[in-house]
Amino acid sequence: MSPCPELPIPYYDKDGITIYHGDCREILPQLPKVDLVLTDPPYGVGIDYGEAQPADLPDHIEWLAESCLPIFRSAARVVAITPGIVNLSKWRGADWCLAWTWKHTGTTGKWGFNQWGPILVWGTDPMLSAGKGRHPDVVRCSGDEPLPAGHPCPKPIRAWKKILSRLSLDSQTILDPFMGSGTTLVAAKQLGRKSIGIEIEEKYCDIAIERLAQGVLPLTKEEVPA
Numbered sequence: 001m002s003p004c005p006e007l008p009i010p011y012y013d014k015d016g017i018t019i020y021h022g023d024c025r026e027i028l029p030q031l032p033k034v035d036l037v038l039t040d041p042p043y044g045v046g047i048d049y050g051e052a053q054p055a056d057l058p059d060h061i062e063w064l065a066e067s068c069l070p071i072f073r074s075a076a077r078v079v080a081i082t083p084g085i086v087n088l089s090k091w092r093g094a095d096w097c098l099a100w101t102w103k104h105t106g107t108t109g110k111w112g113f114n115q116w117g118p119i120l121v122w123g124t125d126p127m128l129s130a131g132k133g134r135h136p137d138v139v140r141c142s143g144d145e146p147l148p149a150g151h152p153c154p155k156p157i158r159a160w161k162k163i164l165s166r167l168s169l170d171s172q173t174i175l176d177p178f179m180g181s182g183t184t185l186v187a188a189k190q191l192g193r194k195s196i197g198i199e200i201e202e203k204y205c206d207i208a209i210e211r212l213a214q215g216v217l218p219l220t221k222e223e224v225p226a
Contacts, residue, residue: 016194024177035172037076078123094120160187182208
């Protein structure tokens with residue numbers, strides 16, 4: 001991908017995968033429109049992500065949603081955000097709420113053990129748009145896989161592959177504006193999709209690149225899109 005004059009030089013650009021180190025609010029408006037924005041934003045629970053990011057506090061999440069969501073919607077045909085249950089009301093105006101579930105859990109909430117997470121979506125179901133019929137709005141994951149090291153809140157790669165398979169098609173481009181350690185990009189690579197990541201913390205860019213350098217795993221039967 002050739003950068004526009006306003007864009008920073010990509011931190012990484014190889015085999016249909018591009019990473020930018022910087023603020024997504026500044027970089028996204030300069031990029032061509034993509035098919036899907038899929039991202040797991042901060043939760044406002046006091047996690048220390050690094051020096052470049054504002055404090056992870058509840059008030060920060062409201063500001064983040066108000067300032068970023070319009071940019072995300074302008075950048076993609078479909079936007080999907082996994083905000084956590086407590087932040088559902090802060091990301092406003094979604095067209096639907098899907099769920100990803102897991103069998104095992106090490107966390108608990110105000111109403112017992114937590115075994116699901118919301119996926120807020122804006123836009124039209126890509127499966128329906130492509131004439132592939134109706135699919136469930138629940139993505140069932142095992143929840144028993146090891147998580148990558150180096151990031152305080154990583155996401156499971158097998159789960160993210162299933163979410164990506166539900167929310168996008170084979171030839172589409174995926175963008176994660178809060179890339180973190182690169183799980184969305186790794187999942188996209190393993191599914192053969194193009195992807196773009198934007199991350200404000202340089203150390204996470206380096207972790208994502210290291211993960212992307214690893215081999216592509218074969219698809220399991222349950223990960224093959226219908």
